[in-house]
Amino acid sequence: MFDYDVIVVGCGPAGLMAAAELKEKGINVLGVDKKPRLDKNIRSASGFFNDGQEMNGEYIQLEHLEGKTKINYTKCGFSLEYSKPMEAIHHTHIIVNSGSHFQATSRKKPLYHIFNPTTWLSDRYKRAKNLSVPFMTDTVAIRAKEINGGVEVNLRTRGKTTSKTCRKLIASDGLQSRITRNLGLNRNRLVFGKGPTIEYEMINVECPLDRGDIYITGENNIGQPGGVIAVPSPRGKKAYRFETMSALPGSTSYNMIEFFIKKSPFAKWFKKAKIVEKTAAIVEMFTPIKTPYLGNILLVGDAACFAEVLYQGATMCGYMAAQAIDNELKGKNGFKEYTDWWNSSFEWNKDPKRMADYTKRVLFTRFFTPDEIDFLFDLSERHPAVVGEMETGVYNYTNALMDYFSGLPGVPDQLKEKMKMIKEADFDKLLTVISRRRD
Numbered sequence: 509m510f511d512y513d514v515i516v517v518g519c520g521p522a523g524l525m526a527a528a529e530l531k532e533k534g535i536n537v538l539g540v541d542k543k544p545r546l547d548k549n550i551r552s553a554s555g556f557f558n559d560g561q562e563m564n565g566e567y568i569q570l571e572h573l574e575g576k577t578k579i580n581y582t583k584c585g586f587s588l589e590y591s592k593p594m595e596a597i598h599h600t601h602i603i604v605n606s607g608s609h610f611q612a613t614s615r616k617k618p619l620y621h622i623f624n625p626t627t628w629l630s631d632r633y634k635r636a637k638n639l640s641v642p643f644m645t646d647t648v649a650i651r652a653k654e655i656n657g658g659v660e661v662n663l664r665t666r667g668k669t670t671s672k673t674c675r676k677l678i679a680s681d682g683l684q685s686r687i688t689r690n691l692g693l694n695r696n697r698l699v700f701g702k703g704p705t706i707e708y709e710m711i712n713v714e715c716p717l718d719r720g721d722i723y724i725t726g727e728n729n730i731g732q733p734g735g736v737i738a739v740p741s742p743r744g745k746k747a748y749r750f751e752t753m754s755a756l757p758g759s760t761s762y763n764m765i766e767f768f769i770k771k772s773p774f775a776k777w778f779k780k781a782k783i784v785e786k787t788a789a790i791v792e793m794f795t796p797i798k799t800p801y802l803g804n805i806l807l808v809g810d811a812a813c814f815a816e817v818l819y820q821g822a823t824m825c826g827y828m829a830a831q832a833i834d835n836e837l838k839g840k841n842g843f844k845e846y847t848d849w850w851n852s853s854f855e856w857n858k859d860p861k862r863m864a865d866y867t868k869r870v871l872f873t874r875f876f877t878p879d880e881i882d883f884l885f886d887l888s889e890r891h892p893a894v895v896g897e898m899e900t901g902v903y904n905y906t907n908a909l910m911d912y913f914s915g916l917p918g919v920p921d922q923l924k925e926k927m928k929m930i931k932e933a934d935f936d937k938l939l940t941v942i943s944r945r946r947d
């Protein structure tokens with residue numbers, strides 16, 4: 509009666525994982541994606557991988573094998589192979605308008621590892637192809653609607669419109685999910701902001717800093733308000749991804765990155781550098797969807813989240829979605845189980861303040877005046893910041909940093925109060941502060 513048991517709309521990290529898991533269970537599944545190739549990433553992604561820490565209800569452990577990496581999801585109970593080594597990164601930097609520099613270093617274990625999003629997708633795609641998952645590429649899903657106890661999805665492939673039916677549909681079509689929007693599930697979400705990003709991946713970059721990510725802000729450095737984030741790239745020791753954080757329109761991103769690499773005090777890093785890949789994305793911040801399903805449609809990964817679930821989270825969502833669908837097809841309440849897991853795992857589902865804690869990593873400098881930041885960064889040059897075992901997580905990093913700055917000798921009480929306020933700030937407070945500042 510239905511064309512497929514399951515149609516997976518959107519074959520990024522979440523959809524590819526779900527499709528392969530479903531097929532392995534003997535379920536008749538179709539993957540649909542608007543991209544022509546599923547083994548290549550075309551949307552900006554920096555490549556941070558957070559392992560060896562509790563994060564979003566999971567504790568990922570890496571096993572570094574000969575030329576490849578085994579990724580163990582110890583709580584969800586599954587493992588993946590990533591076909592390349594993952595480099596460990598121990599340093600993180602911030603540079604502000606005046607040129608003042610802050611560095612934190614983790615000695616005991618890495619702050620994070622880095623991966624290549626294209627390798628991740630191509631590994632997941634290979635597995636799905638080996639399992640003979642059928643895919644429709646170059647195909648946009650326009651709308652999904654409930655019919656006769658299942659779902660009909662309208663598709664457009666290179667101008668030609670068709671429709672397919674299934675018993676259950678996974679919408680893993682990303683942050684700007686059409687399926688989520690068309691089902692009306694964005695209606696009750698609060699929107700915090702939207703902005704473009706452009707990413708240049710570059711080789712032969714003469715960066716003198718200890719290898720790590722660098723957040724660079726200030727009009728002297730990037731020509732306008734916003735920031736550029738540099739992240740080490742797996743392409744080599746002198747390779748980095750440079751990614752903009754700016755406001756709409758998209759041309760601001762382009763102007764920012766071009767200024768940074770050609771006209772800023774950092775232009776000397778790029779004398780021999782070469783751009784090897786350019787990508788872009790629109791970043792949007794909504795409150796998450798707490799009940800990520802409607803009828804026979806399950807929203808998976810970024811399609812229901814706050815900001816991003818990351819590759820590691822999307823893959824975990826895909827795995828859990830496949831278990832949920834399998835249970836649904838057996839007449840059990842799999843969507844409810846998925847929802848319970850979703851709400852008890854992702855930090856911002858458990859506590860809305862975690863949306864702010866996640867975002868403060870790159871925004872906390874805006875709470876301070878330029879003089880205050882210069883004062884703190886100058887002090888930190890004399891008292892190096894060493895990140896301990898517990899504080900490396902993305903949600904807790906800024907709070908740990910505020911504790912570190914507060915503990916430095918000679919920090920006035922007024923600044924300590926400000927740091928307390930930063931630690932306590934929720935998303936509303938964060939937005940109020942950043943909308944007052946231009947840098």
Ligand SMILES: Cc1cc2nc3c(=O)[nH]c(=O)nc-3n(C[C@H](O)[C@H](O)[C@H](O)COP(=O)(O)OP(=O)(O)OC[C@H]3O[C@@H](n4cnc5c(N)ncnc54)[C@H](O)[C@@H]3O)c2cc1C
Pocket residue numbers: 517518519520521522523540541542543551552553554555556557647648649650680681682683685686705751789790791808809810811815816817818819820822
């Ligand atoms: C600037 C930036 C930096 C990031 N940095 C990192 C990082 O360092 N580490 C990390 O792990 N994550 C990072 N992320 C986040 C990460 O990319 C996402 O969280 C992750 O890709 C979400 O996976 P997903 O499968 O849910 O969605 P996506 O990866 O967005 O996949 C959605 C898929 O659906 C397809 N699609 C969309 N609409 C349709 C449609 N209507 N019909 C058919 N197909 C459709 C798309 O082509 C795509 O293949 C970053 C994101 C951005 C924007």
